[in-house]
Amino acid sequence: MAQPREPWNIRPGKKKAAVSASIKTEVETKAKEVIENLLKPKHVRPPKENQQINYITDIGAKCYRNYFY
Numbered sequence: 001m002a003q004p005r006e007p008w009n010i011r012p013g014k015k016k017a018a019v020s021a022s023i024k025t026e027v028e029t030k031a032k033e034v035i036e037n038l039l040k041p042k043h044v045r046p047p048k049e050n051q052q053i054n055y056i057t058d059i060g061a062k063c064y065r066n067y068f069y
Helices: 021-043
Strands: none
């Protein structure tokens, strides 16, 4: 008679697809272009006279492993 399986061992782990370096660089360059040309001119402004906190100073993006932030 077969032994019952533990509920945490029913399925093997899923393999994640790796992102190639060329795709990462392409996404980063397009994102930098959008950030520099559209987002920074619209959203990054110097702080007001009496404002010391809570204003946008920079916008950026980066790749970390298979994720893009």
